[in-house]
Amino acid sequence: MLKMLGAALVLAAGAGVGWQLAAALARRPQELRELQGGLALLGTEIRYAATPLALALKRASAAGPAAEQVFGAAARHLPLADGTAAALEAAVRELLVGSSLRPGDVDPLLALAPVLGASDRVDQCRHLALAAERLSVLEAEAQEARRRYTGMYRYLGLLGGAAVALLLS
């Protein structure tokens, strides 16, 4: 009886790990989409309202949890950080810790950091559009990875758990 219970637990753990990995894969394109939404909001604030950066970042954070994690945090860091670039870079580091994004996914944001707020509206919109375009490419890749690997991770988790349970029994 105890053996059966142990095997069930191992099976559940394996399945859980598989589901976790699959969920992370599924979240990644969503988060990349939210970041693009945040950049679009930021672009609107800059282009049409010339909103000061701290407030524009705060408003851009309304695009979703991932956008809140990076743009909201950057807005909070801004008064204390040593410049805009440092504030955005710190926020990006925090984003990587608390999201399903991979290190390469935030490269467009890191490339944006040194130029954000440092030029006229037209130039800012160009940089934001470029960053959004790069995120869009990453999102397409993430969608493809999700389509291909979500099911696989789930099955692998389940089967892996079953294999371990069998080996242990």
Next chain:
Amino acid sequence: MPETAVRELAGLAPFLPPALRGLCSAPQVLAGRPEEIRMRAGQPLHVVGSQGDGFVTADGQLTLRPEQGLSITAEDIQTAFQLVTRGSVYAWEEELRNGFVTLPGGHRVGVCGRAVVEAGRLTTLRAICGLNYRIAREVPGVARPLVPHLLLNGDLVSTLLVSPPQAGKTTMLRDLVRLASYGAPELGLRPSKVAVVDERSELSGGVGCGSSCDLGPRTDVLDGCPKSTGMVLVVRALSPQLLAVDEIGGEEDARAVLAALQAGVNVLATVHGHDLDDVSRRPGLRRLLGAGAFRRGVRLGRSGGPATVEQIWDLTGGWPSSVRSLLVAALPTDVSLAVSTRRRW
């Protein structure tokens, strides 16, 4: 150490690079009552005060020898520019096109760099290599000696303040606005509703809603609006008794001033120039003077410090037929008396 200088520098400090804040507020620098702090990449930190100018050394002393001054780096300029624009250069495009950014408190930072020109029009400045912090100074009461000469039936008459840059036009205008708004019964001045069209936020020191300078309880400030548009707007919308505007000059400004006068609003305005001869060389102002728009002209100078009244013209009889200088015994400095009449402007 002058307390006011400390207060003024405290307002400016958040916009100076951290490494230079201490130096700019060093006792010897403050003792000279700084009016401008100038930074040029590769050049020493330069401070201009009411008594003269000098270069700030690494230990906070003032020297006349440039080679002993602390050299400003391109990074210092970049840091300062970021602080001045609050990390949002795009939000100051219009201001940068005019070459300056106004800070809270009305301090003005002149910007120098590489101009980007499109179709013959300056679009922005890049590669910033020089900044000039001009410290705005509120001098409550500086206009009191002048008020009695500008009164008619308890109200200030339309007046043109004339001076070269840095002679205290804005300071004088700000105090006239404040006095008109509060009223000064002891001077025979009734309180009035005042509208200020503050295109460059210098008069009010405004950022966002509200002003950081005291302009009185009956004063409305239209901030950041082009003067000519703003004057028409406030006359129509705010029903002021007195309209104040800084640094008029163009034809559009002249038309707006005339429109305000025709609406029964008195106008206090400032203009760059040494005297009325200078001023009248500009077509818009010549038209204003010719139309008898102003009842008084006041020349300000630095002979007794900034905002010293050096001459007052009575323009009541119209222009150019009669120009008379007034004897101003109450004023602290000599004021010239006779001015020739009948000129062709």
